[in-house]
Amino acid sequence: MPVYRSERLFQFLNALFFVVVGFLMLAPMLHVLAVSLSSTEFVDAGQVYLWPKGLTFFIYEHIFGQKTLWRALGVSVYITVLGTLIYLAFTSTLAYALSRPYMPKRALIMKGIVITFIFSVPLIPHFLIVHYLGMTNTLWALMIPGAIGAFGVILMKTFFQGISSEIFDAGYIDGCSEFGIFLRIAAPLSLPSFATMGLFHAVGQWNAYFGALIFIRSKELFPIQIVLRGMIVNENSPDFKLLTDMHITPETLKSGIVIFATLPIIIVYPFLQKYFVKGAQLGSLKE
Structure with missing residues (x-):
């Protein structure tokens, strides 16, 4: 059966929606992990978001x-x-x-x-x-x-x-x-x-x-x-x-x-x- 344009659009939007929801659910954990792996000066300055800065395993x-x-x-x-x-x-x-x-x-x-x-x-x-x-x-x-x-x-x-x-x-x-x-x-x-x-x-x-x-x-x-x-x-x-x-x-x-x-x-x-x-x-x- 041919896949209509509207069906492909729905599949794309549906996948995009769940990707966004998944990211929003994963983002807080990524932020916590990034903070735990970052140097204290970057954490104190509020510069750490989803990726660690000044990578360290000191903590x-x-x-x-x-x-x-x-x-x-x-x-x-x-x-x-x-x-x-x-x-x-x-x-x-x-x-x-x-x-x-x-x-x-x-x-x-x-x-x-x-x-x-x-x-x-x-x-x-x-x-x-x-x-x-x-x-x-x-x-x-x-x-x-x-x-x-x-x-x-x-x-x-x-x-x-x-x-x-x-x-x-x-x-x-x-x-x-x-x-x-x-x-x-x-x-x-x-x-x-x-x-x-x-x-x-x-x-x-x-x-x-x-x-x-x-x-x-x-x-x-x-x-x-x-x-x-x-x-x-x-x-x-x-x-x-x-x-x-x-x-x-x-x-x-x-x-x-x-x-x-x-x-x-x-x-x-x-x-x-x-x-x-x-x-x-x-x-x-x-x-």
Whole structure:
């Protein structure tokens, strides 16, 4: 079929629009990166925009030498990896059970899950539950309360229901138990949904700081976002003063810390992008 001029114009404008939107979304990160790699005199003069001037890695040499940041980074990696695994284990098993037509009361359970979209748990009851379970000032308080997500249950349930029932019947004939069916058939065929929900939860777990602010008291258990917030908001913190005493401007220091805290989760995304795109297309029309 011939491509009409109006259609080519639309495709060009559509591509141009998304290029502009992509640039606008990427520009703040490029600016922060440029500031962190620029010499202090150019930063103080306000001459740094999207490209570093007076390229230097001085700020990163000192940031990488801060034990507080490395310990907080290790805590964030721990709660992100383990918390995501716990989330996927609990959410996927519940979603699989709800996807089976012979599960009793599954409609009632689904209504209860949907209600959580409308009514969230208030802060005080949430805190009391975590406290009475003995998880206060432990990393479990940052992982267990979010072990099941309503959105994840609904998405993964839909994915499981899209798998042909004949495959499950073949598994039953071969003598697989219900858990064996889930582990050997349903889960491998649903990797896109696992990757999608795992990435969503991992990013949320990495960026979350309110839970740690409420439940964590020991500085040794602070995740990177709490330390980052403390160093950026509170310029009187010992860690901030230690670096500013080395003639590092606050803007350069803050930019370097932001890149330090953001880079790990950015590195993970390309490895899950293929599965993430498949999972994001869930519910689209298929031929």
